[in-house]
Amino acid sequence: MTRALPYGRQLIEDDDIAAVVAVLRSDALTGGPAVTGFETALRSVTGARHAVACSSGTAALHLAAMALELGPGDAVIVPSVTFVATANAARYVGAEVVFADVDPATGLMEPQHLEAALKRCGTARPRAVFPVHLNGQCVGMAELGELARRRGLFVVEDACHALGSVQGGRLTGACSSSDMAVFSFHPVKTVAMGEGGAVTTADDRLAERLRLYRSHGITREAADFLQPAEAFDAGGQPNPWYYEMARPGFNYRASDINCALGTSQLAKLARFKTRRTELVEAYGAALAPLAPLVQPVGRRPDCVPSWHIQVVRIDFAAAGTNRAKVMRALAERGISTQVHYLPVHRQPYYRALYSDTALPGADAYYDRCLTLPLFVGMENAEVERVVAALKAVLS
CATH class of the missing domain: 3.90.1150.10 (Aspartate Aminotransferase, domain 1)
Known part of the structure; x- marks a missing residue:
């Protein structure tokens, strides 16, 4: 019998199932070692200094916008040929979106498209560009990144279509020409987590912000505490129950269940x-x-x-x-x-x-x-x- 053909689907094998079952039989379904293991594996396949797992590619885009402290009065350049989440992430933080054109044959934004979009920012201050790697092909990041730097723009690669792609000998996600790159692990993507996403970066400060914002903006690091009278006992030791929220974040964590599947799948990339x-x-x-x-x-x-x-x-x-x-x-x-x-x-x-x-x-x-x-x-x-x-x- 001729089978129906979807436009895309995951391939789940016995070892993927075993990895998930192992987590289900463990003590940690979320916030455990499988999350760290996935982030380590993702750093390996992207060449990134940091990888921060989260609940979806959309969450990854939002976290990136928050980490850059984009907000009202700022303009973010986004190619129009993309999923709505790329533009919506700018709106989530109150920034304006300025849409850029693309090459009609590849669907990719080129430097001239960024230049044209910058001329249409009006009164908004251009702060960032979110180039989109489409179908698996990459935007010319060396040229685009250099132009963005000259214009004082942050660069966040929407690499949700491009896990494993290589450009100019550089792995997508290493962030050699950008501040951050975001990935999706939806079932139709090359590697599936069920639902999941991640942000990679070479910037220590941005990585710290990403981790903070993915979990309600809460920190348990004593060095970051702002209220010493609340945080420490009379002997100067941190109170064991204490945590602080200096800024609100979101519940964008990825579970160990999803990350176990993602790690198993990354090995097959x-x-x-x-x-x-x-x-x-x-x-x-x-x-x-x-x-x-x-x-x-x-x-x-x-x-x-x-x-x-x-x-x-x-x-x-x-x-x-x-x-x-x-x-x-x-x-x-x-x-x-x-x-x-x-x-x-x-x-x-x-x-x-x-x-x-x-x-x-x-x-x-x-x-x-x-x-x-x-x-x-x-x-x-x-x-x-x-x-x-x-x-x-x-x-």
């Missing part, structure tokens, strides 16, 4: 990346006869992607159809597809908040993009099946 690359190459060969009607996304020559999703660009008008019809026809054949993404500047909240911005690259990318199935457990024959179905639907 190289294998997962290799298999996803093989499938993307199989797609490339199978799709070639459909050009120019159907084309893969443009490639950056300086990036070795860890592919997250398989996006193609389709000239629906030339095919005499539209995206909705194509998606429905593929679904009837057991093939699920998706769109990544409706440009965020076209979402009703942001349209009401800001006047419409002309971002032709983002609109052009969105008008043609379609996400086809890609996951580690997929067979090459299923790639052929997807492309054959797409060809039949378009013709």
Whole structure:
């Protein structure tokens, strides 16, 4: 029987299940050694000095905005082709969002797009840029990071699509050209935690803030206490029950259950990346006869992607159809597809908040993009099946 193909799914194996069961049989379901173990493993695969685990990629973005102390009057530059969470994180702290355009072939923000967005900040003070690595490919961070530094901007990489990607010989997440990088471990990502996220950074001070804000803003470190009369006994020893909250944070902790799964999955990252690359190459060969009607996304020559999703660009008008019809026809054949993404500047909240911005690259990318199935457990024959179905639907 032909199986249904989702656009993405996790691969959970027996050792992943065993890792979770071991935590369930332990004394610590949260706040225990599995969290530290996951952070150590993530530092290893990203080359980061610090890795701070949290409950989701969205939480990671919010924590990064808080750690940078962004707030009202500040402007954060965000490419419009991304998930809404990238922009929303700026709004969570009261900052303004200025949307940047992207390359219509790759969906990635380039330095010229950042320069154009900076000219549209109005009275808001530009403080940060959140470049987004899309589909597994990376923004040109060396150039973008250098421009951001010259403009006095903090840089937070939204690397939720790019765990394991390499650019210019540098691992994504090492933060060689940024202040922080954020990751998601949602089930459709390359590595799954169920739900989970993380922030990496090379900055000790930012790492300390991230850890503080992910757990209600509470500290139990005696050196940080601000109320000595409350904190210490007559002998100068910290009271064993005492903690302080100087600033409010959130309950953004990741559990040991999620982190045990994440650590087990991180050990397979190289294998997962290799298999996803093989499938993307199989797609490339199978799709070639459909050009120019159907084309893969443009490639950056300086990036070795860890592919997250398989996006193609389709000239629906030339095919005499539209995206909705194509998606429905593929679904009837057991093939699920998706769109990544409706440009965020076209979402009703942001349209009401800001006047419409002309971002032709983002609109052009969105008008043609379609996400086809890609996951580690997929067979090459299923790639052929997807492309054959797409060809039949378009013709």
